[in-house]
Amino acid sequence: DMKVAVKVVAVGNGVIGIILGKSSMIQRYCKGIFTKDYEKTIGVDFLQRQIQVNNEDIRLMLWDTAGQDEFDAITKACYRGAQACVLVFSTTDRESFEAISSWREKVVAEVADIPIVLVLNKTDLLDDSCIKNEEAEALAKKLKLRFYRTSVKKDLHVSEVFKYLSEKHLQK
Numbered sequence: 001d002m003k004v005a006v007k008v009v010a011v012g013n014g015v016i017g018i019i020l021g022k023s024s025m026i027q028r029y030c031k032g033i034f035t036k037d038y039e040k041t042i043g044v045d046f047l048q049r050q051i052q053v054n055n056e057d058i059r060l061m062l063w064d065t066a067g068q069d070e071f072d073a074i075t076k077a078c079y080r081g082a083q084a085c086v087l088v089f090s091t092t093d094r095e096s097f098e099a100i101s102s103w104r105e106k107v108v109a110e111v112a113d114i115p116i117v118l119v120l121n122k123t124d125l126l127d128d129s130c131i132k133n134e135e136a137e138a139l140a141k142k143l144k145l146r147f148y149r150t151s152v153k154k155d156l157h158v159s160e161v162f163k164y165l166s167e168k169h170l171q172k
């Protein structure tokens with residue numbers, strides 16, 4: 001079997017441009033670890049993991065972006081050639097929810113017609129939630145995106161996100 005390689009980008013930004021859990025999600029998925037230590041992503045980084053979907057070996061290359069407010073040259077270059085995208089927002093960050101539509105537009109402007117998934121992370125912090133369930137559902141519906149609720153910390157539904165994107169990629 002030929003190995004299929006898929007370039008996946010994780011995007012989204014919140015009130016200070018960071019802290020949604022994108023880097024943590026990629027680390028969790030590729031290395032199986034979670035750290036509380038906050039480390040700001042500088043520029044672009046990437047990790048990979050190989051999985052089997054429908055009897056195909058898929059090599060997922062997960063690109064992690066800094067997610068600055070400005071769509072700067074480095075971040076933008078990272079989207080070029082992307083074949084799937086994870087749009088991340090966080091339970092505890094209202095601004096990250098409000099920024100989703102514009103992030104989606106930025107990605108679509110750079111790479112049209114790739115599988116995109118909407119991910120609400122940090123669902124373990126439900127007590128601090130500033131986004132209503134119905135609002136999140138409505139956004140997913142409006143943007144016609146598959147919607148997952150993850151907790152990278154508790155390792156909930158993270159692998160489903162990447163499995164879904166892999167399946168969509170194979171269907172293309």
Ligand code: GDP
Nearest residue numbers: 018019020021022023024035036122151152153
């Ligand atoms: P990024 O800026 O989007 O890449 O976010 P990071 O991956 O650097 O995560 C920012 C902070 O959120 C870190 O302190 C993580 O430990 C924490 N974090 C990430 N995912 C979760 C989660 O699911 N639940 C909780 N409680 N904290 C999380």
Ligand code: MG
Nearest residue numbers: 022023040041
């Ligand atoms: Mg990061």
